[in-house]
Amino acid sequence: MPLFKYKAASPDGKVSELLIEGDSEPDSLVRLRQRGFMPLESYGQVQSFPQEKNWRFWQGGGFDACDFTNRLAPLLKAHIPLERALGIIAQGADNQNYTRTVNDIRKGLHEGKKFSALIRDHGARFPRIYANLVEAGEETGSLTEIIAELQRFLNERKDMRNFLLTSSIYPAFVIAVTGTVVILLFTVFIPRFSKIFVDMGKPLPFITKVMVEISNAMIGLWWLWIILAGVLAFLVSRIRKGGRIADWWNETVLKIPIFGELLILTEISRFLRTIAVLIQNHVHLLSTMQIAVNVLVNPRIARTFADVPPELKGGAKLSTALSKSGYVPKHALQMLSIGEESGNMGGMLNQVADHYEEMLRTKIKRLLALFEPVVILFLAAVIMAVVLSIFLAILEMQNI
Numbered sequence: 001m002p003l004f005k006y007k008a009a010s011p012d013g014k015v016s017e018l019l020i021e022g023d024s025e026p027d028s029l030v031r032l033r034q035r036g037f038m039p040l041e042s043y044g045q046v047q048s049f050p051q052e053k054n055w056r057f058w059q060g061g062g063f064d065a066c067d068f069t070n071r072l073a074p075l076l077k078a079h080i081p082l083e084r085a086l087g088i089i090a091q092g093a094d095n096q097n098y099t100r101t102v103n104d105i106r107k108g109l110h111e112g113k114k115f116s117a118l119i120r121d122h123g124a125r126f127p128r129i130y131a132n133l134v135e136a137g138e139e140t141g142s143l144t145e146i147i148a149e150l151q152r153f154l155n156e157r158k159d160m161r162n163f164l165l166t167s168s169i170y171p172a173f174v175i176a177v178t179g180t181v182v183i184l185l186f187t188v189f190i191p192r193f194s195k196i197f198v199d200m201g202k203p204l205p206f207i208t209k210v211m212v213e214i215s216n217a218m219i220g221l222w223w224l225w226i227i228l229a230g231v232l233a234f235l236v237s238r239i240r241k242g243g244r245i246a247d248w249w250n251e252t253v254l255k256i257p258i259f260g261e262l263l264i265l266t267e268i269s270r271f272l273r274t275i276a277v278l279i280q281n282h283v284h285l286l287s288t289m290q291i292a293v294n295v296l297v298n299p300r301i302a303r304t305f306a307d308v309p310p311e312l313k314g315g316a317k318l319s320t321a322l323s324k325s326g327y328v329p330k331h332a333l334q335m336l337s338i339g340e341e342s343g344n345m346g347g348m349l350n351q352v353a354d355h356y357e358e359m360l361r362t363k364i365k366r367l368l369a370l371f372e373p374v375v376i377l378f379l380a381a382v383i384m385a386v387v388l389s390i391f392l393a394i395l396e397m398q399n400i
Helices: 024-034 065-077 082-092 096-110 115-123 130-141 143-199 205-220 222-241 244-255 259-280 285-294 299-303 308-313 318-322 330-342 345-399
Strands: 003-009 014-023 038-046
Touching: 003 024, 014 330, 024 038, 065 082, 065 143, 082 096, 096 115, 115 130, 130 143, 130 259, 130 285, 143 205, 143 259, 143 345, 205 222, 205 345, 222 244, 222 318, 244 259, 244 299, 259 285, 259 299, 285 308, 308 318, 318 330, 330 345
Parallel strands: none
Antiparallel strands: 003 014, 003 038
16 A cells, blocks of 8 residues: 655654555545544655665664564463563563664553554564554454464565575675785785886786786776776665666666576565465455565566556456566466465465575575685686796796
8 A cells, every 4th residue: 555654643642753554645544543643744645664674784783573573473372462462572672772662562552552553653663564464463363373474474584684695795705805815916916026027127928018017007097996986886876766777777687697587586586475475364465466566676576567456456367467577487377376276375375485485595505606616716817827927027037
């Protein structure tokens, strides 16, 4: 659903800004008043909740929705009331931001608000799927089962994110070390030896001249590297802001060999997993698609699903509507079609998502296995060329 931003007063007179979902602005106003708030000012429709702040190397400094769910799920399974469970979590929190967030939600429960509404009020701290699933659990009386499902979903997503992050650390480290060694060779090592040869007035072998020219270019054109770094920083900022450059990049990055394939596989597996979880927990299909599209990072892929909601409203099957995208593999569409016929779409999509996530892990592991020898061979070739150039220069001096 679209989001609308309001400045509103709570029953106790406290003024705050809220994000409210609704089919339209009048519908969002109704939802706002149902929560007991008095609207003071409307800021109109906004695109989405702010990006989650949980994508970090560590989670010590803020609220983590996955950790919160891991603490909440076992308490609810033990038949502890939600309000008391939140109190226990707040007491065991290890930082003020975490405690404040949980106490805010607990306070809202005391005021008679729904748990799902309170989660939406803290939209920046929870993924969008969270509030919709909790709302479905409240309506069906199965909140404990829904929280357990969210726990599994968030942990699987976190494991995949950690795997991708951990897998990228090693290549980044190797590239950084290789780049540092190459830069030191051509900016420190070669200039010192070339100065000795030049001072002696001896002719240099061809390979030595090539190494010296590369070194002179790297040192003499230092200003060019600063310009290139500035242009790169400018392009990155423009890509983040959106526009034509961002559209061009989002489309080009998908065409890069190997990397583009991995990116598409990551996006589609996350997309199918989200649909599966929502369908299995009885969320309306149109809302499911809106939430699933929002988890896609690449706008180019997300735009290919723009016609899915109209297709669904027209009575088309989900498999038929998704086939218009071009990014959903035929195997996934076939399995989804079987799930539609058997009435088990969610379970079938979960199996498909498992398959693609495992495929993604395998491809990354193979890529890393190939990456290490390639980088080592490149570094060895550069060092060998430098050593050979110096060795030949020394032999040339001895022969003269």
